[in-house]
Amino acid sequence: MKAARPSAAAWLLAGLIALLPAHPADAARLWRWxxxxxxxxxxxxxxxxxxAEDAQSLNFRRDPGAAVALRLVDRGSHYEAWADNRLPGPTQVQLRLRSGDNITVAPALPARTTVPADGNGLVGRIxxxxxxxxxxxxxxLxxxxxxPHARPLDFEYRLPFDYAQVRVDQGFGGGFSHNDAQNRYAIDFAVPEGTPVLAAREGTVLQVESDFARAGLDRERYGGRANYVRILHADGSMALYAHLKPEGVLVRPGQRVRQGQRIALSGNTxxxxxxxxxxxxxxxxGMRLEAVPIRMFGALGELKFARDASTPAR
Structure with missing residues (x-):
């Protein structure tokens, strides 16, 4: 069999933070062991x-910050394609064939599987x-x-900061940027930059981004990137806290946080x-993120979010 040329390209969908798709980095070194x-x-x-020995003839392209890596195992008669998950929570992967010559793949591609936290999973055989x-x-990959089998439970989320008066700049179904599946039930709270952000529910920190410093509406120039914290809950749902202050993330992946714990500082990225x-x-x-409706409570009781309107909430 001629030397295979694997490549790994990764993407995330994360609310308004544009990590979709991740742009592949320059060709990365591939190792053999x-x-x-x-x-x-x-x-x-x-x-x-x-x-490990350098296997530059098998160079591939990848996102250098990818949390999930493609690994090939040479079984002599065939290769096994494995996904190694470095996240502290489950991840769904999909293996696709960009090009191939004189091969068969089992199962037929694209193929999907769910990989456990800090674990690995066999995706296909070539x-x-x-x-x-x-x-x-x-x-x-x-x-x-x-x-994808998670079923969110009804939960009383707390306000993610300590204010009695709350202003919502954009609520459920907001026409500016809350009109797609992954943001339909998002809430934009108008808070000053540097406001302590608190965990609305206990869970495990799944992903963080803290070093992006720009803000603005030019997606082409800045990519829409924002600093964020993503927290995994016990029922498999995930809360995203985004547009955080540069270097304003106060937690790390894998850390358990309690409801009301300070996790970040708000920003404008x-x-x-x-x-x-x-x-x-x-x-x-199933390889797409969808927002789910929630109930949230502040000092004055349950917040009522107006749909498609910039209306203060109490």
Whole structure:
């Protein structure tokens, strides 16, 4: 079999923070190492202590910050394609074939599976259609955080900051940017930059971004990137707190947080017209994120969110 040329490209859908799709970085070095049974593995990061050799002939393209990596295992007669999940929560992956010559793949691509937290999962096997002829292939691994089988429960979320008076700049179904599936039940709270952001519900920090410094409406120039914290809840739903202050994230992936704990400082990064906190609860619905309606309570009781309106809430 001719040397395979794997490639990993990753994307996330995360509310208004534009990580979709992630733009592949320059060609990254691929390493080869052998496990205790002498089986060859190919990947972008060899395990600690492995005697890895440079396999530059198998270079591929990847997002250098990718939380999920594609790994190939050489079984002699075929390759196995594995997804290694570095996130502290489940992730759904999809393996696609960009191009291939003289190969068959089982199961047929695109193929999906869910990989547990800090775990790995077999996504597919690549065989030569005719072992007497050289084969080649180019794979893409897409991923999305969350378990597609999650079923969110009714929960009383707390206000994600400490204010008695609350102003909502954009609520459920807001026409400016809350009109798609992943933001339909998002809430934009008008709060001054630097306001302490509190966890609306206990959970595990799944992802963070804290070093982006720009804001504005030019998606082409800035990509809509924003600083954010994503927290995984016990029922599989995920809360996104976005447009945070640069270097304003106060938690780390894998950290358990309690309801009301300070997790960040609000800001004005990403696709934003003014300082505010973007909050939304989402679930994975099969390689796509969807917002779910929630109930939220502040010092004066339950907040009532007007649809498609910029209306202060109390």
């Amino acid at each position: 052998r496990d205790a049974d002498g089986v060859s593995h190919y990947g972008d990061r060899p395990p600690p202590g492995a005697a 065989y030569p259609a005719d072992p007497r002829v050289a084969s080649s292939f180019d794979l893409i 897409d991923y999305l955080p969350g378990d 990403g696709f934003s017209t003014a300082p505010h906190l973007h909050f939304v609860v989402q679930v994975n619905r």
